[in-house]
Amino acid sequence: MPELPEVETVRRGLAPTMEGALLQRLELRRPDLRFPLPRDFAARVEGRRIAALSRRAKYLLIDLEDGATVIAHLGMSGSFRIEADAIEATPGAFHHERSKDEKHDHVIFHLQRPEGSARVIYNDPRRFGFMDLATRAQLDIYPAFRDLGPEPVGNLLSADYLAGRFLGRSQPLKSALLDQKVIAGLGNIYVCEALWRSHLSPTRKVSTMVTKAGKPKPELHLLADSIREVIADAILAGGSSLRDHIQADGTLGYFQHSFRAYNREGHACLTEGCGGTVERIVQSGRSTFYCQRCQK
Secondary structure (H helix, E strand, O other): OOOHHHHHHHHHHHHHHHOOOEEEEEEEOOOEOOOEOOOOHHHHHOOEEEEEEEEEOOEEEEEEOOOEEEEEEOOOOOEEEEEEOOEEEOOOOOOOOOOOOHHHEEEEEEEEEOOEEEEEEEEOOOOOOEEEEEEHHHHHHOOOOOOOOOOOOOOOOOHHHHHHHHOOOOOEHHHHHHOOOOOOOOOHHHHHHHHHHOOOOOOOEHHHHEOOOOOEOHHHHHHHHHHHHHHHHHHHOOOOOOOOOOOOOOOOOOHHHHOOOOOOOOOEOOOOOOOOEEEEEEEOOEEEEEEOOOOO
């Protein structure tokens, strides 16, 4: 499943082609993906200009000039492919090449720009992705968004905020960070990496990082900084090329070459002077990679 940096990479790859373009026609080659496509989907968006592309957590948002927003989720194997002037590009950041088999091309955006026409094609072999339609003004109450926490970028994610969420709770740190109501869009890979950077154990109880007065301890400041930094670094690198997931221009993301904990079971810990070994444990059905020696 692509995480936030991969979706942000897709957004950045699609924006130059889609933003400002006229959506002349929406071609729907099947009535559903993971869920049925919106009722009268094509009729409700055709003839509108695309105002902007944005993102909320792991969702891509295509904002139209009339205030409607197409909400897209890539699921396990979804990807967008750009075709314009005989040039093909696939936005995303993924190690194994994305499908270009036309039988899995399910939704096609036919666009018109001053420099010519283009097609943005949504391909999804497993069909775990989905698309929906909502009004921009009501996105805050959209079911997938209304309970989301702050994004793991910017100043809203702070040690003070985390202290307020962690006070009095005995939940393991890894589980708390994966809770989308605490932080939106933070997934398994980047939680492992942020915990390694901040030298914190994924099994540590979150309440131990907060004083009795409800103030964040120093390690909580380090954790907030590490989360923001690892997400920023991953976006800069174009995401992590894992399993099915590639960028809009067809190139790969390279953050996986910077992993310090994730998927490094049995390898030496890269913390200077540590001497420990990265271990794998399972928490709530998810693999966790960490060094027991230096992550406390």
